[in-house]
Amino acid sequence: MKALIVYDSVFGNTAQVAQTLAAALETAVLPVNQVTPETLSGLDLLIIGSPTRGFRPTENISQLLNALAKNHLAGAGVAAFDTRIDLATIDSNVFRFIVDKGGYAASTIAKALEKKGGRLLAPPEGFLVTGEQGPLKDGELARAAAWAKQIALQDDSFSRQSFAA
């Protein structure tokens, strides 16, 4: 079972979610600046996470995804997450509308992972921060651990290890 969680993080919130997922799944975790396409070869499970910035993943995450050959992730179960602003903390109706409609990093990452041959194991997920630089909203790390378990239940490699039990 070769599994890896890759993340980018400017203020540390996405890193915290990534570490929580790694602990829940007992997998390795690496920041994107330590990852090359070769690092992602032959994986059974790959989870990628990014802060949402300007409705998109960071440039580092986008560049890594773009550098992958078609079918690079064939045989891998994949999942994507982001961190994003809690809409409830935005006072302006107009700004809240724009942020919501603009879209989020996780769905973009998930589409790219599938385009590179990965098999999506869970819907893209967003974890909330309560200010531009964080912190994460209360309960989000617990929700991240639960999301990890949902992925583990979908993944054959984990089932074979009776991880779910």
Ligand SMILES: Cc1cc2nc3c(=O)[nH]c(=O)nc-3n(C[C@H](O)[C@H](O)[C@H](O)COP(=O)(O)O)c2cc1C
């Ligand atoms: C320049 C900038 C752009 C941002 N754009 C968005 C956005 O489009 N949507 C959103 O929900 N949050 C947005 N945010 C909030 C980020 O998602 C937040 O900073 C991030 O979740 C923090 O993660 P990190 O600590 O891992 O960097 C933005 C923040 C910054 C600084």
